[in-house]
Amino acid sequence: MLALTLVLAGAWLLAGARLPSPFPAAPAPGPGEPADGRSSGSPPDPAASQPAAPATVPQDIQALLGSEDPAEAVRGLSRLRSLAFNSGDLRLLEEVNAPESPAAAADGRIGARLRESGHVLTGFSTVLSAVERATDSGPWRTVLAVSVAPSAHQERDARGALVAEAGAGAEERLRLVLVPVDGRWRIQEILPGSPLRG
Secondary structure, three states: OOOOOOOOOOOOOOOOOOOOOOOOOOOOOOOOOOOOOOOOOOOOOHHHHOOOOOOOOOHHHHHHHOOOOHHHHHHHHHHHHHHHHHHOOHHHHHHOEOOOOHHHHHHHHHHHHHHHHOOEEEOOOEEEEEEEEOOOOEOOEEEEEEEEEEOOEEEEOOOOOEEEEEOOOOOEEEEEEEEEEOOEEEEEEEEEOOOOOO
16 A cells, blocks of 8 residues: 655655645555555465556657747646556656656655555646746756646556545645756756745
């Protein structure tokens, strides 16, 4: 069972930022039931160890990812990240975050938990709005001030059984630091938000 705190309102994680938990807390085990949710005599679920089939990235997401405009690219990055968690193809996260960045480390921890359990987040997405370029952008990075909110979603195991449900999360304001990697924008870091210009 998963009980994770994600660092991008909706499940973008970052050390140092407090964000809501799109992974709902697992229900408490019943009497005589181990904390991992299996009955005491049940073997591990072999389906959980099977890697997910590669997900097909829709053309509209690919177009956003290739945009030179960071405000457009971040929408593609958000949607690609959602696809990774929905499909279980966690390799897609490598195309979302800059290598060896705080964002990559945080997503790596979440990905490891999902990969180990074989769980996916059905219906999960991060809704971005009010995307603006922040004043602390520079020549080698762009900082975007955004409002973000996680959608309602379900956590399902490798057999498709419902594990837990979460309602839509509250909107949060964050700053997303984007850097160019191989000619495309990637997420490097998520910082606490500052008020957006009205």
